[in-house]
Amino acid sequence: MALDIKICGLKTPDAIAAALTGGASHVGFIFFGKSPRNVDPETAGRLRTAAQGRAKAVAVTVDADDAALDRIIAAMRPDMLQLHGRETPERTAELKARYGLPVIKAFSVHDATDLAAIMPYRGVADRLLFDAKPPKGSDLPGGNGVSFDWRALAALDGDVDYMLSGGLNAGNIAEALKATNAPGIDISSGVEVAPGEKDVRLIAEFFQAVRAATNTMSGAA
Numbered sequence: 640m641a642l643d644i645k646i647c648g649l650k651t652p653d654a655i656a657a658a659l660t661g662g663a664s665h666v667g668f669i670f671f672g673k674s675p676r677n678v679d680p681e682t683a684g685r686l687r688t689a690a691q692g693r694a695k696a697v698a699v700t701v702d703a704d705d706a707a708l709d710r711i712i713a714a715m716r717p718d719m720l721q722l723h724g725r726e727t728p729e730r731t732a733e734l735k736a737r738y739g740l741p742v743i744k745a746f747s748v749h750d751a752t753d754l755a756a757i758m759p760y761r762g763v764a765d766r767l768l769f770d771a772k773p774p775k776g777s778d779l780p781g782g783n784g785v786s787f788d789w790r791a792l793a794a795l796d797g798d799v800d801y802m803l804s805g806g807l808n809a810g811n812i813a814e815a816l817k818a819t820n821a822p823g824i825d826i827s828s829g830v831e832v833a834p835g836e837k838d839v840r841l842i843a844e845f846f847q848a849v850r851a852a853t854n855t856m857s858g859a860a
């Protein structure tokens with residue numbers, strides 16, 4: 640099965656073009672005021688048109704209320720919603736029904752005990768996303784550029800569809816894929832030169848590293 644690759648926190652046409660040229664399956668837009676990657680829904684709506692028919696456009700929100708989500712959905716027309724806050728299984732189901740969109744639910748992981756949290760979301764969220772816990776003092780629930788111990792995911796059932804995120808970059812993606820065999824990966828800080836500032840060269844290098852890693856893994860199989 641092809642590896643899904645999401646480049647998240649996009650804010651400029653150049654960065655989106657680099658993500659699409661590299662072969663991103665998903666492009667993510669952040670709607671969270673405290674993030675250096677925050678975009679307004681209208682800007683995201685303009686930017687996401689480049690991805691039409693090429694990659695799924697994902698709206699990333701954090702405990703957003705209905706009014707904020709209504710505005711995001713109307714202006715951006717995302718293909719998917721990513722819930723990166725403390726949204727309950729009930730809220731997740733409600734949003735799926737309200738907008739008729741597939742939902743990615745994010746979980747923060749330190750060790751295998753954190754995986755118990757996913758149980759009530761199985762059959763509710765369409766896909767799970769595993770990110771590291773935010774460092775102490777961080778204002779952001781994600782996008783902190785920190786990894787967790789990927790061995791924690793060894794306890795997952797084989798049928799769990801998820802994306803691995805948190806501190807991925809061109810230098811560690813081979814090890815991350817080898818450790819997890821993740822069906823999808825998600826990166827933001829690792830292709831930036833400063834918080835919120837994507838770099839087209841780093842994006843291209845990330846895709847090269849992913850291709851090299853997947854070629855090595857399929858050769859070894």
Ligand SMILES: O=C(O)c1ccccc1N[C@@H]1O[C@H](COP(=O)(O)O)[C@@H](O)[C@H]1O
Pocket residue numbers: 647648667669671674675676699700701721723768770779780781782783784785804805806807825826827828829
């Ligand atoms: O990137 C952000 O600023 C952000 C803000 C609020 C919620 C989620 C956010 N990003 C998510 O974090 C991971 C990527 O993090 P990293 O920078 O690669 O470590 C990814 O799931 C983004 O969607």
